[in-house]
Amino acid sequence: MQVLGRQESWMEKLKLKIDQEADGVSLSIPPYFRRFDRINNRECPSIFMWPRRQVADAVAAVAAPMPMTTAAQTSSSQQPLDHIHTSRGSTGRNVIVAAVGPYNHHQSESATSSESAPLLITYAKKCAIVKFLSRREFGLDTVAFLGWALTNDARVRQCYERESFTMSPEKLAEVLLLDGCLVLFAVFLLRSSVREDRRPAELGRDAQLREEFFYLSADISLHMKQTRVDLLLLGNQIPFFVLAKLHSLLSQTLFSGINHSIKKLALSCFDDIRPGRSGNGNAVPPPRFQVHHLLHLFHWSRVPPGKHAVDTSTILLHEPESNLPCATWFEDSLTSFSKHAAGPGTLDIVFQKRMLGVRGVLRVPALHIHGYSELLFRNLVAFEQRHLRCGLGVTAYCICMARLLQGEADAKLLRNCGILAHTRETDKEVVDLFRGLADEYRDTFYSSDLLGLCEDVAAHHRSAASRAVKWVVLQCFPRQTVTFFVILGALISIATLVNTVYSVYRFYHPVKH
Known part of the structure; x- marks a missing residue:
């Protein structure tokens, strides 16, 4: 009985020890396996901050470093970026023209800092674009949009990696307003249908809008390729439903006469970017397809449809x-x-x-x-x-x-x-x-x-x-030189044989004159 009691006591102590150790273990999913939860989770984030380690290893900039200028000099007088390069180890930053989203709002607000070359689209120019779209001719109600952004604050934050940025709801609403207007303005200028409706040309001929429109569109128009690349960076995104909301507010004014969905307009901005479109051709995502952001839309249009899907198996x-x-x-x-x-x-x-x-x-x-x-x-x-x-x-x-x-x-x-x-x-x-x-x-x-x-x-x-044919080829034609002489010898042998047969035939059947 005494031995049995000691065994039970030991078992209880061991069980208590196991329970205590187990309670101290974090039940969070390891970083790598955390991806499993994103396969069937429709609310998983889709916009991610680029890891610093990869920033150092990857391409630091897609354009040559811009000369040090003041914000006032980033106008139409600025020269276009003729050569965009991605040499490994180059200095600079990824975003050159337009920095958008909560991950880059500090960069756009400090664009006049002397520590780095300024962005072409500064914080002040973003404000000017919003003011331009708020004119009576276009009728953007900024107060109403800010209220909508505050209402959708939780939905917006779900699109970004958890705890990847710290920002008050009011500040995030401001970022969505400024950056959303910038991206939509870029879509208005970069879309392929601009050749058909020539809507920007109409604004350029308007006496009241011409000067302001030319100033605001100059940087994007002179650096179209770079702007397109900026809008395809993973950490430089805003949720697509924000663009859809702004487009609905401006569809009858700025986009008057342009009868295309925001998905088709946005996708057409990248027609000149390679790789080109896949088997989806000129199609746009179906209505039920949820577009998360511009990079997601571009990705959908470039991958082979119906292949390389990931599921639990x-x-x-x-x-x-x-x-x-x-x-x-x-x-x-x-x-x-x-x-x-x-x-x-x-x-x-x-x-x-x-x-x-x-x-x-x-x-x-x-x-x-x-x-x-x-x-x-x-x-x-x-x-x-x-x-x-x-x-x-x-x-x-x-x-x-x-x-x-x-x-x-x-x-x-x-x-x-x-x-x-x-x-x-x-x-x-x-x-x-x-x-x-x-x-x-x-x-x-x-x-x-x-x-x-x-x-x-x-x-x-x-x-x-396959192995039999390969063996024959390797044995008989191991090299191109040998193959050439074998074929040449075979042709000569055939010609000699034909000539011999013909000579023998004529010997026994001479031609009668």
């Missing part, structure tokens, strides 16, 4: 056993490359079989590298990794390209195939671009579509027919 998928090999390996294995017939828009990579399954074809979309490409890919991948509901289309594309482009010879091969098109970057720079993007998706999930692509390629090269 996908989180268990890891890196495939047989990953994609480099491009030169494909060439040596009787697999050719073909440029997507769909044009430069889609980011979809497809593997197909030809010649009764003996030969494979990897269809890759044409890649247009510009100065902003690395920064844009980083923001798209970062958005996918932090908001899994949008899928992993860009991540899958970057993984495939990083596997295909493992050396300069691989880049040269894809360039000769027409896949690397319209780029001033060297083969090494293209390889380094996709190699550097690996930091953004180091712990990513593999979508079932990407796993299927890797498995199809591996299965094709394991097939008996």
Whole structure:
């Protein structure tokens, strides 16, 4: 009985110890696994502050540092940014023209600071845009909008990462008013339908509005490419429903005669940005599709529709056993490359079989590298990794390209195939671009579509027919030089045989005169 009592006492003490230790453990989800909750959670945030570590490693600016000027000098007299570059290690900042959202409001308010080059769109110019839209001709009721913003304060904060900024409801409402008007004004100037309705030209001919309109639109008009890139940065966003609200207030005045939805107008602003639109073509998101912000809208229009979705089963998928090999390996294995017939828009990579399954074809979309490409890919991948509901289309594309482009010879091969098109970057720079993007998706999930692509390629090269043809080619035609002389020798032998047969025939059947 005494031994049994000691055992029960020991068990009770151990149970108490376990309970005490368990109570001290934080039940919060680890940072990496926190992403799981965002798969089926419709209220998960979609706008994120760019991590400082990645800011240092990623592109620091997408334009050459602007000369030190005062706020009064950022007018139409300013020269346009002719060359936008994303060289690694360059100094400066990401946003050059327009800093929007709560993550950047300090930057716009301190734009006249001598510590850095000023933004082109300063806090004062944002106020001037709001005042311009509040004129009798356009009728924006700023007081009513501020009241609406205060009412939707909780909804706005849900769009941003939790506790990523500290701001009073009144200050946040001010940011939404100023930055929302700026972004909507930029959409008004950058949309593709401006060629049809020529609405800005009408405002420019108005005697009362001309001078003020020219001054406010000069920076955006002279730096269109840079403005578009600024509006696609992950941390430089405001909720899309704020833009929709402002558009509804100005649809009959500023946007008079422009019969397009705000989704279509905003999406058309980025028609000149590569990668181009995917299989969605000129379509706009369906009415039930919730657009979170401009980067989300741009992402939707560039990824292959219906592919690389993430669900609860996908989180268990890891890196495939047989990953994609480099491009030169494909060439040596009787697999050719073909440029997507769909044009430069889609980011979809497809593997197909030809010649009764003996030969494979990897269809890759044409890649247009510009100065902003690395920064844009980083923001798209970062958005996918932090908001899994949008899928992993860009991540899958970057993984495939990083596997295909493992050396300069691989880049040269894809360039000769027409896949690397319209780029001033060297083969090494293209390889380094996709190699550097690996930091953004180091712990990513593999979508079932990407796993299927890797498995199809591996299965094709394991097939008996493919291995047999490859063995014959390697044995008989190991090198191009040998192949040339073998073919030449075969032609000579055939010609000699034909000549011999003809001579023998004529010997026994001479021509009678």
